[in-house]
Amino acid sequence: MNIIETHNLNYGNVDRLLFKDINLEIEKGSYVSIIGNNGVGKSTLIKLLSGLIISDNNIKIDNVQINKFNVEEVSRKTSLITSYNEFYSKTVISEILQDKKSVSAFEINKVKKLLDKFNLLYLENLSPQSLSYAENQIVSLIKTIMKEPKVIFLDNAFAKLDFDKRMELFNYIKDYAKKNEITIISTTNNVEDLVLSDRILFIKNKKISFDGTYEELINNEDLNIKLPWEIEVSDKLIMYDLIKNRINNIDDMIGELCK
Amino acid sequence: MQIEKYYNKNKIIGVTGNSGAGKSTFINNFEKNRNIGIINIDVIKKNIVEDQIEYYVRKYKYRLDELDDRKEEIIKMLDIDKSILNKSVYDISESELSKVLIASILLCNPETIVFDEMLDAFDSNNKTKILKLFIKLKKFFKKTIFVVTSNIDDIYEFIDEAIIVDNGDVLLYGNKFDVFLNYDILEKKNIRIPNIVTFIRKIRSNNINIDNVDSINELIKTLYREIR
Numbered sequence: 001m002n003i004i005e006t007h008n009l010n011y012g013n014v015d016r017l018l019f020k021d022i023n024l025e026i027e028k029g030s031y032v033s034i035i036g037n038n039g040v041g042k043s044t045l046i047k048l049l050s051g052l053i054i055s056d057n058n059i060k061i062d063n064v065q066i067n068k069f070n071v072e073e074v075s076r077k078t079s080l081i082t083s084y085n086e087f088y089s090k091t092v093i094s095e096i097l098q099d100k101k102s103v104s105a106f107e108i109n110k111v112k113k114l115l116d117k118f119n120l121l122y123l124e125n126l127s128p129q130s131l132s133y134a135e136n137q138i139v140s141l142i143k144t145i146m147k148e149p150k151v152i153f154l155d156n157a158f159a160k161l162d163f164d165k166r167m168e169l170f171n172y173i174k175d176y177a178k179k180n181e182i183t184i185i186s187t188t189n190n191v192e193d194l195v196l197s198d199r200i201l202f203i204k205n206k207k208i209s210f211d212g213t214y215e216e217l218i219n220n221e222d223l224n225i226k227l228p229w230e231i232e233v234s235d236k237l238i239m240y241d242l243i244k245n246r247i248n249n250i251d252d253m254i255g256e257l258c259k
Numbered sequence: 260m261q262i263e264k265y266y267n268k269n270k271i272i273g274v275t276g277n278s279g280a281g282k283s284t285f286i287n288n289f290e291k292n293r294n295i296g297i298i299n300i301d302v303i304k305k306n307i308v309e310d311q312i313e314y315y316v317r318k319y320k321y322r323l324d325e326l327d328d329r330k331e332e333i334i335k336m337l338d339i340d341k342s343i344l345n346k347s348v349y350d351i352s353e354s355e356l357s358k359v360l361i362a363s364i365l366l367c368n369p370e371t372i373v374f375d376e377m378l379d380a381f382d383s384n385n386k387t388k389i390l391k392l393f394i395k396l397k398k399f400f401k402k403t404i405f406v407v408t409s410n411i412d413d414i415y416e417f418i419d420e421a422i423i424v425d426n427g428d429v430l431l432y433g434n435k436f437d438v439f440l441n442y443d444i445l446e447k448k449n450i451r452i453p454n455i456v457t458f459i460r461k462i463r464s465n466n467i468n469i470d471n472v473d474s475i476n477e478l479i480k481t482l483y484r485e486i487r
Contacts, residue, residue, distance in 0.1 A: 015342050038354035038382045083353065083380070084300070133376070134278045156353065159379040161278045162409035162451055189382045226383035229412065229454040229475075236479045242486060250458050257486060258465045 003028040003151060003183045004049055007058040011041075011048060018044055020206040028150075031174055031184040033194050035225070036203035042187040043082075045203070046155045049185065050078045062150060079149040081157040085140040087128035095128040096143045107146065114142045133160055141169065145176065152177065154186035163192065170196055191228055262288045265405075265422075266371065271397055273418035273435065274407040277450060281427035282407045286373050289405075296369030298377060302360050308351065309344040311359055316366040326366075333362050336392065353380040361389075372396065373405040378413055390417040415453040416474045423450060436471045 002025045009022040018041035026032055034042050047053040051061065051071045059066050061074050076099070089095035096111050097103050115121045118138045123131070128139060137158050144152055152173065158166045170186075174196055177184050186197070194200055200217050202210035202225070210216075210223055218227055227235070230248045237243045237253070247253045265272065274282050289295050296315075305311040312334075316326060334341065337358045343351050348359065357377045364372065374393070378386055394417060396402045406414050411421075421438040423431040425448055431438045439445070439456045446452070455478060462469060462482075469481045 036382075038380075038385050039352050043352065132279060156380070160376050160409060163412075164449065164451065165278050165409075189379070191383075233458075233475055233478065236475060237482070240479060240483050242479075242482060250454065250461060254458070254462050254465060257462065257482065258467065 001028045002026060002060075003062060004185075005058075005060040006049070009048070009057050009059065011044065011053075011055055011057065017206055019203075022206075022208060024201075024208070026183060026185065028183055029178070029181045030198045031177065031196060032186070032199045032201060033197040034185065034187045034201045034203065035189070035191075035194070038189075040203045042203060043155050046080070046153050046185065046187060050080055050151070050153050051075050052080070076147075077150040078153060079144040079147045079151070080153040080155065081137065081140045081144060082155040083157070083159055085136055087131075087136075087139070089128060091125045092123045092128045092131075092139055093125065096139060096146055099143070099147045111142065111146060114145060118142070134165070137161065138169070141173065148180075149182065151183045151185065154184065154188075156187055156189065159189065166190075166193070191226055195228075265289075266403065268403045268420070269397060269401050270419040271393055271404045271406065271417060272420045272422060273411065273414045274405055274422045274424060275409065275411045275414075275450075276424035276430070277448075278409050280424045282409075282424045283375055284427055285422070285424050285429070286375055286405065286407060289371070289373060294369050295371040295373060296364035296367055297373040297375060298361055298364045299373075299375035300360070300377070302363065303348055303356075306347050306349075307344075308346055308348055308359050311348055312344075312362045312366065315363050319367055321367050329366060330362075333365050337362055337365075338388070354382070354385055357381065368400075369402075371403045371405070373407065375407045376409070378406070378408050379410065386413055390414060393417065409451075411451055412453050415455065425450065435473070 004024065004026040006022055006024040009019050010017070011019045034045060036042055048055060048059060051066045051074050054066060054068050054071055062077055064070060064074055066074050087095045089098055093111055097107060100107060112121065112124065115124060120135060120138055123135060123139065131139060158169050170193065173184060188194070194214050194217065197214060200212060200214060201208050202223060210220060218231055230250060230253065231246060234243065234246045234253065238246070243253065243256045247256060274285065276282050286297065303311065304314045312330060313326065317323065322329065339358050339362060343355055348356055357380045378389065381389065393404045393406065397404060406418065408414055415435065418435055420433060421435045422429055423438060431441055439452055442452055442460060455473065459469060467485050469485050472478050472481055
C-alpha cells in the first residue's frame with residue numbers, strides 16, 4: 001500500500017522551478033532516503049510531502065489529498081524532526097506530550113522511560129528552549145514517538161552528532177518503525193547514513209535521477225556522489241592493481257594488501 | 260585552561276570530541292577578544308540576507324568606506340547566489356544560510372576564525388570548498404582557524420593540529436598526527452578516530468611501514484610505493 005503519492009509534482013519559487021513532473025509512490029513501512037546537492041530542494045520536498053507547504057499539487061498522504069482544509073488533520077499522521085526544532089512549551093515533558101489530545105499517567109510514564117533510555121531524565125522539568133543540539137534532537141525524537149505518526153520525516157536530523165550517536169538514533173528509529181509499520185522519509189548529506197535505507201532517491205535537475213537500493217547506488221557509475229571512505233579507497237586500490245575487488249571494511253582491505 | 264596558547268597560531272585547528280563533550284563551551288572561552296570571529300547558528304541577527312551580511316561590519320564600523328567592494332569579493336569567494344540577497348534568512352536553504360553567516364563574519368576580517376559546527380549542513384563538494392577556503396585564509400591572509408565538529412573524518416585532511424575535548428576539558432592537543440596516535444585513550448573514551456588513521460595503524464602493525472598521510476590520494480601513493 002502506498003502511504004504517500006505524488007502525481008506530476010511541479011513546484012518552485014519566484015526565481016526557479018525545483019521539481020518538474022515528479023511522480024512518487026512511497027510504500028507503507030519503507031525507509032526512504034533523499035539525497036542531492038545543497039539547494040536542490042530536499043527540505044522543500046519534505047515540506048511538501050508533510051503538508052508544511054500546501055500547493056496546487058496532488059499529494060496524497062494515507063490516500064487523502066492534502067489541501068488547506070484538511071492539512072491539520074493530515075498532519076496528525078506525520079511528524080518531522082529537523083536540525084533546529086523549535087519548542088514553545090514550558091517544560092520538556094509538556095513539549096513532548098504537546099501533540100497528544102489526552103494525557104494519562106501511562107503516557108507520562110512512557111515519556112519518562114524514553115527520557116531515561118537516552119539518559120535525559122534530568123531534562124524532564126527544564127525549559128525546552130535552552131537545550132543543547134543533541135538534547136534538542138533527542139527530545140524531538142521522543143516527541144515523535146509519543147505522537148505515534150504513520151510517517152516520520154527526518155530533515156538532516158542528527159547531522160551534527162558524532163557517527164556512533166547518529167547511527168544509534170537512526171537504528172532506534174528504524175527498529176521502532178519496523179515494529180509499528182511506520183514509514184520513514186529522511187534527507188541527509190552523509191552517504192554513510194544511507195546504508196540503513198530500503199530505498200534511495202537522488203534529486204538532480206528537478207527530477208529524481210536515481211531511485212534504487214544502497215547497493216545499486218554505490219555501484220552506479222553515472223552518479224557523481226561521494227562514496228563511503230572504504231569504497232573510495234577500494235576503488236583507487238583497484239585502479240592501481242593493488243587489490244582485485246571492492247572491499248567495504250578496513251580489516252579485510254589490509255588482509256588483501258598483505259597477501 | 261591557558262587559552263592564550265591557542266591564539267595566533269596561523270594554523271587550522273580541528274576541535275573535536277563526542278557530542279555534548281563541551282566543544283562549543285571550550286570555544287566560549289575565546290569570546291572576549293574582539294579579533295576573533297565565531298561563526299555559528301546564533302550569529303543570525305537580521306531577517307534579510309544582505310542586512311545579515313553587513314550586520315557585524317556595521318556594528319564594529321570596520322572599513323565601511325570599502326564595504327561594497329569587499330562584500331562583492333566575499334560573496335564571490337563563497338559562491339553565494341546573488342538572487343538570495345533580498346530574501347529572508349529563513350527562506351533560504353541551510354547551506355546558503357551557513358554561507359551567509361560566514362560572509363557576515365569574514366567581512367570584519369578577524370585574525371582568528373572559529374567555525375562552530377556548521378559543516379554538517381553542506382554536501383561533500385561544498386564541505387571541501389569551504390575547507391579549501393580556510394586553507395587560503397590561513398596561507399594568504401595569515402589567519403588562525405578553529406573548526407569545531409563531531410565528525411573528524413570531514414576535516415582531518417585539512418587541519419594542522421587537533422584539540423580533543425572531553426567532559427569540558429582539553430584531553431589532547433597537538434599536531435594532528437601525534438594526537439591521533441593516542442588511540443588507546445581515544446578508544447577508551449569512545450572518541451572517533453579518522454578512518455585513515457585507523458588504516459595506517461593497522462597496516463603498520465602488519466609490518467608495512469607507510470608514511471603519515473592525511474588524504475586518500477597520498478595513502479594510495481604511499482601504499483603503492485611500499486607494496487610494489
